[in-house]
Amino acid sequence: MNKILVTRSSMPDFDEYIEEIKDIWESHWLTNMGPKHKKLQAELKEYLGVENIDLFVNGHMSLELSLQALKMQGEVITTPFTFASTIHAIVRNGLEPVFCDINPDDYTIDVSKIESLITDRTCAIMPVHVYGNVCNVEEIQRIAYKYGLKVIYDAAHTFGEKYKGQGIGTFGDVSCFSFHATKVFNTIEGGAACFKNPEFGLDLYRLKNFGIRGPEVVDAVGANAKMNEFSAAMGICNLRHIDEEIAKRKKVVERYRERLGNVSGIKLSPIQEDVQSNYAYFPVVFDENVFGATRNEVCDRLAENDINVRKYFYPLTNMFDCFNGKYNVDDTPVALHISQRVLTLPLYADLSLKDVDRICDIILNI
Ligand SMILES: *Cc1c(COP(=O)(O)O)cnc(C)c1O
Secondary structure (H helix, E strand, O other): OOOEOOOOOOOOOHHHHHHHHHHHHHHOOOOOOOHHHHHHHHHHHHHHOOOEEEEEOOHHHHHHHHHHHOOOOOEEEEOOOOOHHHHHHHHOOOOEEEEOOEOOOOOOEOHHHOHHHOOOOEEEEEOEOHHHOOOOHHHHHHHHHHHOOEEEEEOOOOOOOEEOOEEHHHOOOEEEEEOOOOOOOOOOOOEEEEEOOHHHHHHHHHHOEOOEEEOOEEOOOOOEOOOOHHHHHHHHHHHHOHHHHHHHHHHHHHHHHHHHOOOOOEEEOOOOOOEEOOOOOOEEEEOHHHHOOOHHHHHHHHHHOOEOOEOOOOOOHHHOHHHOOOOOHHHOHHHHHHHOOEEEOOOOOOOOHHHHHHHHHHHHOO
16 A cells, blocks of 8 residues: 655746756856846735735745844733644744644634734734634734734735735735745745735845845844745746646645535534635644544554644644643643544545545544
8 A cells, every 4th residue: 555645845847947047057046036036026915815925935934033023122912722833833923822722624824713812912913814724814813903913914824815816925914924845835945925015025135134224224033944946946836836736736625525414423624605715724633532533543443554744733832832731721622622533534636536535444444
């Protein structure tokens, strides 16, 4: 039996990539916002339907530097049910995370609990469109407006999604995407920040390039977070095939839903109305009392069959060892409950329906 990994990076044909990087050999322009960077930026702006976009070396730096460019101080309300990057972007800016619980169905931030967490030190809300499930953007905007808070979306999972026909990157003050190898769209490593305010964009641009304003002026303590030309070239190629890739993912997801949709003890993410999905992940929540096996048992059984799944997102970010018990996971009981029961199943464009069936058979035979 072939080994199945949880994900497999999308790549263009070898010859297509070689063709795309030929100019780089002619120009010797390898990085520092060259022609490939400019081209990809323009194409993404159009594809994502956003007003402004800037490219980064990875998604994490787009989040971290966006918080810095917004000159945030104090507390940031976020959720613990996410990848390490979200919380690290907050803490590495000297900000304090305040953890809000999540919805039990779509796992995004529970907006009914945000207001009770706001203090006079709250500066921002950092929600996550987790697994590509879109947050309650209207309610988040209403709260942010009422209390004068900034909103920074971790949109790492929502590349290309639309909500009510509008590009997902248009919500909040900033929305950050990841173009990591494992994401729906990749530039090998990469990311982007989408934003409304062009002045913020200038600050952000400076921060990704050492805080350099001009040849003789460095007026911000920046980092180096530029996307190089080879990554941009990969993005240009992958973007040509993205709609096809998402369509293939959709087929895989539909098969999973068909096979696992009506099994007692297995809960799937809801299909969100008004959302044009990118089929980024396929999370499955096991209720061991009904299903008869725990998440860990399912995980082990799949591993025995050379099928690699992830306990995404376990542990919660408010349980990380690096925080030495500083946060109380009991403050976010729904997130804790889900993180102990969730698995994300293998999902990528080229996963065959035969393999999906094999995965489902193993789960259903437990
Ligand atoms: C992948 C990911 C990131 C970070 O992106 P990188 O490009 O890997 O730096 C941030 N947040 C979430 C939720 C992610 O899944």
